Amino acid sequence: MLGQQLINGFTIGSIYALIALGLTMVYGVLKILHIAHAGVYAMGAYIGLWVYRLVPNLFLAMLAAMFLSGVAGILIERFLYKSMLDKSRIVPLIASIGLFIAMEETFRIIAGPYVKAFSVHFRQKPWILGSARISAPQMLVFGVTIVLLVLLWWVITRTRMGKALRAVSMDREMADALGVATEKIILLSFFISSALAGAAGVLVGVFYNSVYPTMGDIPAYKALAIIVLGGMGSIPGTILGAFLIGISETFLIGYVNVPLPRDALAFIVMIAVLMFRPYGLLGKE
Amino acid sequence: MLDVRNLEVRYGEFRAVHGVSFTVEDGELITIIGANGAGKTSILRTLMGFQPAYRGTITLNGKEITHLSAHERAKLGIGIAPEGRRLFGDMDVQENLEMGGYLIQDKSLLKQRLEAVYARFPVLKSRRNQRAKTLSGGEQQMLAIGRTLMGDPPLVLMDEVSLGLMPKYVQEVFRIIKELNEEGKTILLVEQNAKKALSIAHRGYVLETGRFRWEGEAQQLKDNPEVQRAYLGG
Ligand SMILES: Nc1ncnc2c1ncn2[C@@H]1O[C@H](COP(=O)(O)OP(=O)(O)OP(=O)(O)O)[C@@H](O)[C@H]1O
Numbered sequence: 001m002l003g004q005q006l007i008n009g010f011t012i013g014s015i016y017a018l019i020a021l022g023l024t025m026v027y028g029v030l031k032i033l034h035i036a037h038a039g040v041y042a043m044g045a046y047i048g049l050w051v052y053r054l055v056p057n058l059f060l061a062m063l064a065a066m067f068l069s070g071v072a073g074i075l076i077e078r079f080l081y082k083s084m085l086d087k088s089r090i091v092p093l094i095a096s097i098g099l100f101i102a103m104e105e106t107f108r109i110i111a112g113p114y115v116k117a118f119s120v121h122f123r124q125k126p127w128i129l130g131s132a133r134i135s136a137p138q139m140l141v142f143g144v145t146i147v148l149l150v151l152l153w154w155v156i157t158r159t160r161m162g163k164a165l166r167a168v169s170m171d172r173e174m175a176d177a178l179g180v181a182t183e184k185i186i187l188l189s190f191f192i193s194s195a196l197a198g199a200a201g202v203l204v205g206v207f208y209n210s211v212y213p214t215m216g217d218i219p220a221y222k223a224l225a226i227i228v229l230g231g232m233g234s235i236p237g238t239i240l241g242a243f244l245i246g247i248s249e250t251f252l253i254g255y256v257n258v259p260l261p262r263d264a265l266a267f268i269v270m271i272a273v274l275m276f277r278p279y280g281l282l283g284k285e
Numbered sequence: 286m287l288d289v290r291n292l293e294v295r296y297g298e299f300r301a302v303h304g305v306s307f308t309v310e311d312g313e314l315i316t317i318i319g320a321n322g323a324g325k326t327s328i329l330r331t332l333m334g335f336q337p338a339y340r341g342t343i344t345l346n347g348k349e350i351t352h353l354s355a356h357e358r359a360k361l362g363i364g365i366a367p368e369g370r371r372l373f374g375d376m377d378v379q380e381n382l383e384m385g386g387y388l389i390q391d392k393s394l395l396k397q398r399l400e401a402v403y404a405r406f407p408v409l410k411s412r413r414n415q416r417a418k419t420l421s422g423g424e425q426q427m428l429a430i431g432r433t434l435m436g437d438p439p440l441v442l443m444d445e446v447s448l449g450l451m452p453k454y455v456q457e458v459f460r461i462i463k464e465l466n467e468e469g470k471t472i473l474l475v476e477q478n479a480k481k482a483l484s485i486a487h488r489g490y491v492l493e494t495g496r497f498r499w500e501g502e503a504q505q506l507k508d509n510p511e512v513q514r515a516y517l518g519g
């Protein structure tokens with residue numbers, strides 16, 4: 001039972017991590033809350049489903065969803081946020097909420113208001129580990145998450161562009177003075193963030209066998225709780241926060257029989273952590 | 286090398302710099318001294334491209350750069366050791382230096398520069414894998430200067446690089462600035478420590494509420510009784 005809860009918790013945590021990472025990276029470079037990120041995530045799910053129906057190859061669907069979501073991220077930065085950066089921070093926040101709603105309505109108009117099935121037939125048998133089992137979709141979630149996290153880690157710690165990205169999120173002006181074309185680096189961070197969200201969208205679509213216009217609603221605010229919990233802008237903090245929330249949620253449902261909506265838990269954990277660590281798990285002032 | 290004409294800097298309606306003009310010739314070490322709030326940092330920030338010039342022109346080696354972004358100016362050979370050091374605190378010492386050499390494409394050249402900086406600041410080498418924010422104040426200042434040197438900019442802007450350091454380090458920092466200048470770097474040094482700055486500079490400008498009150502050879506300024514009274518402690 002404990003093992004199974006942990007496996008389920010890590011599955012949910014993986015998905016939260018992929019979504020929240022993008023939010024934290026965007027916050028890092030632009031210091032804005034990119035609510036429409038959850039719209040990009042839903043868009044990724046729709047693109048994945050659409051490609052999968054054309055060519056039933058999940059790998060291809062995933063790549064297409066990531067690439068097109070990444071491009072959408074670039075367009076959002078370029079045409080929405082860029083002109084608002086010298087305004088009060090409430091301006092891009094409101095624009096972002098507006099875009100999120102508009103995206104959901106667009107999905108509804110194009111694909112209809114109903115839940116679409118994203119059914120993938122897995123031939124892989126579940127792995128049995130003692131009393132726990134890891135299903136094929138869970139393996140998919142873990143596999144994709146591990147690959148993407150390792151890739152992200154490699155990019156930001158080993159490549160010139162990735163180091164520049166970290167430098168921009170620490171001190172944009174100084175990075176600029178050292179010759180970093182910061183606008184390009186910001187576009188890069190939107191591309192990476194949005195591609196991760198697109199991947200998360202496909203994973204969730206497959207895992208729950210459903211894609212629908214408002215699927216971004218809950219992730220939109222939960223990812224906020226996670227990045228606040230992790231320490232705004234901190235990549236390791238966000239990953240830690242995502243797994244903490246994912247695991248807490250599955251344990252809450254599995255063990256504690258309290259009439260508490262599962263989706264409120266993220267905020268309860270967030271508030272509890274902030275009481276002791278006002279800047280989040282790994283955040284700084 | 287650098288020619289600044291009628292530079293005016295504003296924050297909203299507030300005029301921080303009222304149309305100053307000055308030049309920095311190749312190989313010179315020039316200092317701008319002045320009290321808190323005189324506008325020294327505003328001038329340097331505008332030269333680097335952090336802050337737009339409200340009026341006036343900035344010319345570097347005959348090319349007007351008034352409206353270029355900071356990274357374009359970096360490419361043209363301006364480097365800055367800014368006020369407050371502005372290190373990348375969560376990166377280690379070596380990564381900070383690598384960022385300083387961001388524009389260098391050639392790996393072996395980058396390595397060579399890194400070794401040169403480590404040779405100049407051995408303490409940085411022994412702390413190469415330590416995060417910048419965990420260094421002592423003096424070490425951080427060495428790193429800030431080292432980071433600027435990585436790009437080997439012909440013109441270096443330095444903003445109160447001795448601020449907040451122990452006397453031992455203050456001595457050391459001024460010695461290094463002088464040494465860099467003797468090796469051929471053109472340096473524009475902004476300082477509140479007028480005595481020390483004038484002792485190493487060729488020429489100086491004294492800034493008071495956004496205007497130059499005096500300018501001239503460093504020795505001349507040091508001998509000027511009014512400057513002495515106001516800035517040199519008698
Ligand atoms: N971002 C800003 N917004 C508004 N006013 C500013 C800003 N930066 C500086 N000022 C004002 O401009 C004036 C000049 O400031 P500046 O920082 O250039 O002075 P400084 O000579 O560098 O002083 P210090 O020796 O204290 O560093 C000051 O009156 C300051 O309050």
Ligand SMILES: [Mg+2]
Pocket residue numbers: 325326327368444445
């Ligand atoms: Mg200053």
